[in-house]
Each structure stands twice: as structure tokens, then as C-alpha cells.
Amino acid sequence: xxxxxxxxxxxxxxxxxxxxxxxxxxxxxxxxxxxxxxxxxxxxxxxxxxxxxxxxxxxxxxxxxxxxxxxxxxxxxxxxxxxxxxxxxxxxxxxxxxxxxxxxxxxxxxxxxxxxxxxxxxxxxxxxxxxxxxxxxxxxxxxxxxxxxxxxxxxxxxxxxxxxxxxxxxxxxxxxxxxxxxxxxxxxxxxxxxxxxxxxxxxxxxxxxxxxxxxxxxxxxxxxxxxxxxxxxxxxxxxxxxxxxxxxxxxxxxxxxxxxxxxxxxxxxxxxxxxxxxxxxxxxxxxxxxxxxxxxxxxxxxxxxxxxxxxxxxxxxxxxxxxxxxxxxxxxxxxxxxxxxxxxxxxxxxxxxxxxxxxxxxxxxxxxxxxxxxxxxxxxxxxxxxxxxxxxxxxxxxxxxxxxxxxxxxxxxxxxxxxxxxxxxxxxxxxxxxxxxxxxxxxxxxxxxxxxxxxxxxxxxxxxxxxxxxxxxxxxxxxxxxxxxxxxxxxxxxxxxxxxxxxxxxxxxxxxxxx
Amino acid sequence: xxxxxxxxxxxxxxxxxxxxxxxxxxxxxxxxxxxxxxxxxxxxxxxxxxxxxxxxxxxxxxxxxxxxxxxxxxxxxxxxxxxxxxxxxxxxxxxxxxxxxxxxxxxxxxxxxxxxxxxxxxxxxxxxxxxxxxxxxxxxxxxxxxxxxxxxxxxxxxxxxxxxxxxxxxxxxxxxxxxxxxxxxxxxxxxxxxxxxxxxxxxxxxxxxxxxxxxxxxxxxxxxxxxxxxxxxxxxxxxxxxxxxxxxxxxxxxxxxxxxxxxxxxxxxxxxxxxxxxxxxxxxxxxxxxxxxxxxxxxxxxxxxxx
Numbered sequence: 001x002x003x004x005x006x007x008x009x010x011x012x013x014x015x016x017x018x019x020x021x022x023x024x025x026x027x028x029x030x031x032x033x034x035x036x037x038x039x040x041x042x043x044x045x046x047x048x049x050x051x052x053x054x055x056x057x058x059x060x061x062x063x064x065x066x067x068x069x070x071x072x073x074x075x076x077x078x079x080x081x082x083x084x085x086x087x088x089x090x091x092x093x094x095x096x097x098x099x100x101x102x103x104x105x106x107x108x109x110x111x112x113x114x115x116x117x118x119x120x121x122x123x124x125x126x127x128x129x130x131x132x133x134x135x136x137x138x139x140x141x142x143x144x145x146x147x148x149x150x151x152x153x154x155x156x157x158x159x160x161x162x163x164x165x166x167x168x169x170x171x172x173x174x175x176x177x178x179x180x181x182x183x184x185x186x187x188x189x190x191x192x193x194x195x196x197x198x199x200x201x202x203x204x205x206x207x208x209x210x211x212x213x214x215x216x217x218x219x220x221x222x223x224x225x226x227x228x229x230x231x232x233x234x235x236x237x238x239x240x241x242x243x244x245x246x247x248x249x250x251x252x253x254x255x256x257x258x259x260x261x262x263x264x265x266x267x268x269x270x271x272x273x274x275x276x277x278x279x280x281x282x283x284x285x286x287x288x289x290x291x292x293x294x295x296x297x298x299x300x301x302x303x304x305x306x307x308x309x310x311x312x313x314x315x316x317x318x319x320x321x322x323x324x325x326x327x328x329x330x331x332x333x334x335x336x337x338x339x340x341x342x343x344x345x346x347x348x349x350x351x352x353x354x355x356x357x358x359x360x361x362x363x364x365x366x367x368x369x370x371x372x373x374x375x376x377x378x379x380x381x382x383x384x385x386x387x388x389x390x391x392x393x394x395x396x397x398x399x400x401x402x403x404x405x406x407x408x409x410x411x412x413x414x415x416x417x418x419x420x421x422x423x424x425x426x427x428x429x430x431x432x433x434x435x436x437x438x439x440x441x442x443x444x445x446x447x448x449x450x451x452x453x454x455x456x457x458x459x460x461x462x463x464x465x466x467x468x469x470x471x472x473x474x475x476x477x478x479x480x481x482x483x484x485x486x487x488x489x490x491x492x493x494x495x496x497x498x499x500x501x502x503x504x505x506x507x508x509x510x511x512x513x514x515x
Numbered sequence: 516x517x518x519x520x521x522x523x524x525x526x527x528x529x530x531x532x533x534x535x536x537x538x539x540x541x542x543x544x545x546x547x548x549x550x551x552x553x554x555x556x557x558x559x560x561x562x563x564x565x566x567x568x569x570x571x572x573x574x575x576x577x578x579x580x581x582x583x584x585x586x587x588x589x590x591x592x593x594x595x596x597x598x599x600x601x602x603x604x605x606x607x608x609x610x611x612x613x614x615x616x617x618x619x620x621x622x623x624x625x626x627x628x629x630x631x632x633x634x635x636x637x638x639x640x641x642x643x644x645x646x647x648x649x650x651x652x653x654x655x656x657x658x659x660x661x662x663x664x665x666x667x668x669x670x671x672x673x674x675x676x677x678x679x680x681x682x683x684x685x686x687x688x689x690x691x692x693x694x695x696x697x698x699x700x701x702x703x704x705x706x707x708x709x710x711x712x713x714x715x716x717x718x719x720x721x722x723x724x725x726x727x728x729x730x731x732x733x734x735x736x737x738x739x740x741x742x743x744x745x746x747x748x749x750x751x752x753x754x755x756x757x758x759x760x761x762x763x764x765x766x767x768x769x770x771x772x773x774x775x776x777x778x779x780x781x782x783x784x785x786x787x788x789x790x791x792x793x794x795x796x797x798x799x800x801x802x803x804x805x806x807x808x809x810x811x812x813x814x815x816x817x818x819x820x821x822x
Contacts, residue, residue, distance in 0.1 A: 343708055343709050344709070344711045344712065345712050353709065355709055360703070360706070361709050362706055363703065364702035364707065367769060375710045377714075378695040382691075387695070389693075429710065433711075492815065
């Protein structure tokens, strides 16, 4: 964005030769990182490159790092989140650290509540009017006037919660703001609003580290970019000196054919369109979606595009029976009437759903890779009453190979894997069940570029092998690259169908079109 | 090393305690005392095995003690008229009914386990007092006492029952699909449901199994006193929970093992046995037991944080 502003040449933050080791892994290998005042600094890299680890060191989460951290020329120790906060560092994680049962105002001043009282009880009581007023004036100052300081955080949208999180950081005097995948759960309009806010913050002198898998966003908001790979910094560039292709090459250490169709010829391509495995007719759920009709064919990848709240996720969950019976409409599955009521019934009928939130809905994080992979088929791989451990082990191993899941062994808990590898475990779980229909809700959210490509190719191969896939995504480019047809949803209805040759621009236009 | 301690820590503590007591207290190494030790802890080991399953699902069963009493009373009432076999069946059926009620309240109605099982506990106690006018049931067949106090060779029958229960439950947890579902739903109920598993049925089964085991505990207890007492086994659910947590199974769910719970039960049993032998006033015992629970869980929590 603007680079011709007058900024001081002294960095606000310098991290020098940072080393962080996990058992068996050198996560950060002598990493240097500098941040200038009023700078938006993109931090990119494939999953497992070390960017989150670096930011956790900065945020005081990993107190046992080695190396030097200077804040405004002064050496600092970041041994705890508290120390980081005292030095003006605030990290906004993908999962917000807000207390959802408290109000916006209470969250913003949490830990610094204004107090009052007299005599012996000098500071015993909360000063409620001042608390509310402080929060309200801060929200106004930041231009977040659509957020009501009195509403409960639990009642806010994701985008509004993010604004509260930012306001809270500013209230705590943060001069360095780290945003980890801030747009992952935002709609396009909300994203643009966030970019305006970032611009305003940086002009007010706040320095921002911006982590994102969406490279377009990095080009849009960042002044400089640091690229990490395998625990090292491989490049630092002014953003105007880079193009997308070069950036991807730096991240992956190799070239990638981006923008091209991921076209393994599928059964649908070869033999015209395969038979319809799923016919949905007039499916409705009150307040969520209405009159949804479409056909899904064997060997096809059918895309569904729509903004957050367009009903796309509710539709996917309805077909999978995740929210109980629908209000009206019919579904014919492989020639038979099918009433989705429970996920159990869906799975037994050959339907699988890769949910949008893998941590909350896709995985049992405390359990090992093996148990997660075998969860849906635990009742199948048995000898008599008992689990067939040998067969399970073999099956998990073959899944790990097939999807090239990176994990030390199949016995490590899934929670320790990177986002991309976690997503592969969810995929592995459903592949093990060999469903006829696989519904994928945002399969590449929070997944690095390299793994995304792997997933695309994998989905096309599945389709080529005769499965039918439904893919929901926020990313018009990936839809136009992977899908045979794309349905556009707006306000709970299918408003348009695009063929697979549609360019990503067409998809975007259709999704964000006028009502 | 750390991993070794995480896995075998409590076993090491149990072994050290045993060796110290064995070498320093002559009354402790008396074989009769050792057999008593095993016999006295059988009831808690059985109830705690069921409690482990419940806690792995992320729940809790506050009705375990009252269910044990219910099973004992039902068994006693039937036994005096219709003999031992029917009495045992009646006891187990009554216990299973209480467990089924817990399970349905939790999975179908959606009451949190703490409240649901607290309610069932209080109702059960009330029903026991109403139906018996708070009077004990005497006149049980004398042979029934073998269940509580008899032995095969030197080995107490009560302990044999506990061993069999623990082995079965351990196999169920580790080597059956059901066990996988229990562990998975404790770790993430939503993800487990969305994997096509009938979470409600699994939970109902867990509470029913736990209640049947509490019932078995109650039946052993009945064999030790040979009198059906409505206020029997009061507070036993807390001893069982203590054994589970001392064994290292986290209340957060998704993890845990029966073997750990048995070790936890033995550690607690060993302490109370030693205090007895050293003539420490019984009034001191709860305080010491409480301290042990906090120390054991404290060490476990701190070591988890440091990883």
C-alpha cells in the first residue's frame, strides 16, 4: 500500500538468531526478523515452516527459546505471555482469546478494569460507568462503531469478535500486533473492512505482522514480506519486488503450475456425465436454505460457492443428517429415497462430510493419528468382538503413505500435527470408510499452498475412481480449478450454475452479485 | 525418562510405598494383612473400573455409591425369600436400571452428568429409606458371605471378582470398537458424532455398565456384612473418583486406563492400611487421603504443563 510515508529507520522489533527446538525437530533455526514502525509485514510459508512458532516465541508462549529479542533497541526477555504484553506485543490467534460470556466492554478492559471506592475500600469496587465509557470511546476511536459495547461476545459474528480482539489489544497499548490468519473465517465484505482497519492502524503507527495462506491478501496489505521454509528465513522482500509465482516458488523451493486446471481426467469427463448418485429436490430448512434442487453424478466434483451465511454449510450438514431431519424436500440416493436424520445413517448410506472446522468437528485432538483415521470404520476392522490391531495398523500406514501425512508415528496425538496434516487425517478417516459421496466443507482452510495442491490432485483422483464429490469453498480460484460444475448460493438459495470452464473471476462475481 | 514417568509414575510410587512398608512394618508383611488389604479394596476397585469409563467420556457418576446400596438392598430383599441366585440377578437388574436412567437423562434429555447423577443419587437414597423404613434386612443365607469374605486357596473371592472385572473392562476399553468410541467421544463428542457414531447410545451404555459394576461392588459389600443396609456404600463414589484421578486419568476425558485406576485404588488402600497399622487415629485418615489426592494430581498436572 503506501510506502512513501515518513517512518523512522529504527526497527520497533528485532529478533536475532532465534532458535527453538522441539523433541526431534529444530523448529526455528537461527531466525532473524525485523519489524519497522507502522509497517505491515507479511509472514508466509508452508505449514510447518515455523511462522507460528516464531510468533509464539514473540508472544512469550515458548519461554525456552534461544536468541535475542530487541524492542525499540532494548533487549527483552519474552519468557511469558505477560512479559510480551508488557513490551507491547499482542497476538491475535485464529481462535480468539475472548471470554464469550462477558460483554464486549468487559472483555476490552479485562485485567485493567477501572475501580473506585472510598477509605479502606479504596479500590475495591468496579467503576461500571467508567468501564463502559472507556470501552465505548475506544471502539468509537477505532471506528468500530457497529459493535455494541454492551452485547455479549457470544452473540457477535466472527468478524465482530475480531474487532473486539483488536480493540482489546489496542487498549493494552499494543504497538506490535500479530494477526494469525485473520481472514480465514471472514466474508469478502468483512475482509475488505479488516483491510481498511489495518491501514488505519498502521497510519497510527502500529506495526503489524500479518500471517496468511491467502497470498493475494499479503500482496494487498503488506509492505514487506518474510518468507520462511523449514524453520529458516529464506527471503525478505519489499512486496512490490515480488510476484505471486515468485513468492510461491520461495515458499515451496520449487515451481508450481498455479492457475491451471487440476485436471486428472475423471469418469465424468470420459463418459460424458456419469449416472446421478444423489438427486436433491426442493430441500428446505427454515431460516437456513430453501428449495434446493440439484443432481450429483458419479465421477464428478460439484462445487458450491457462496458467502458465509449463504446456507452452504447448513446444506452440507443437512445432507449428512448432522442437524436432524429437514423441514421439506426429497433426496434420492443411489435410486432409493433417503431421509437424512443422523450422521450415523449418512455414513452407513455411503455419505461422508469433511466439516468446516476440523478441530471442533473433524478430529479428536487428544487421540492418536491411528484412532482418528480408523474412527468411522472401527466396527469393520474386527476379529470377532475385538479390534484387529494388525489390520488397523496396516490400514493406517497405507493411509499415511497414500496422503503423505507427515507424522513421527501413527501413535502421536493428532493435536501435535500441523494444520495441513490434520486435514489430511480427516480425509484419511473418510477414505477408510470408502464413501460413494464425499462432501468437503472448506477442505483447504488454513492449509498451506503445497498441501492445497496435493489435496486438489487427490480429490480429482477420487472422482476419477468413481466417487462423487461436493466441494464448498470460499476460494473462487480453487473452485474453478477443481470443479466440473459450480452451484452459486445466495441467501439460502441456489441462484446460478456455472460450468467447470468458468474463470475464478466469474465465480467471484456470481457469489458477490447483487441481490 | 519423562515418558517413562508419565506412563509408569504411579506404579513406581506404589512399588516404593510397598517396599518401604514391607521392610519397615512387621505387621504389614504379615500375609494375613496383605490378603486383607486386597479384600478390603476389592469393592472400590470394581466401582472405580466403571467410574473410569464414565470419566473417560468426560462425565462423572455421583450415584455410584447409592447404586451399590440399591443393588445390595434389592439383592437382600429377594435373597431372603427366593435364594442367592435370584437375589444376585435382582441386585444387578436394579443397578442397571439406575444406570440406564443416568444414561438417558444425560444423552437424551441433555442434563449435565454432575447434576443428572446427583439427582439419581438422592432419589435412590430416598427410595431406599422409604421402601425399608430405614430398617436393615437381616437373615441372608450364610453361604452368601463367601462372596465377601471367602477365599479360593489363600486368595480372597472378592479380589478375584475385582481382577476379573478389571481385566474385562480393560479389554473392552482397549480392544473393542466400543472402547474406541468411548475414548473418542470423551476427546471430542461433536467430531465423534460427525464420524457416524451413535454417541447417545455409547454414553447410555457407559453409564449402564458403570452402574452394573457399582452393583457388583454393592453385592460384594453385602457379602461382607451379610445385612442389607440402606445407608451402605455411602460416599463410595468419591473413593472411586479418587482412585481414578490418583491413577492419572484426566477429568477432561478422552484418555485413561483401567490399569491406572487399579493402581490408584491400591495406592489409596495401602495408605489407609498403613495408617491403621501404625495406630494413627482414624480421624486422620481422610485428611491424609485428601492430601495424597492433591499431591498425586498436582504432580501429574505440573508434569503435563512442563512437556
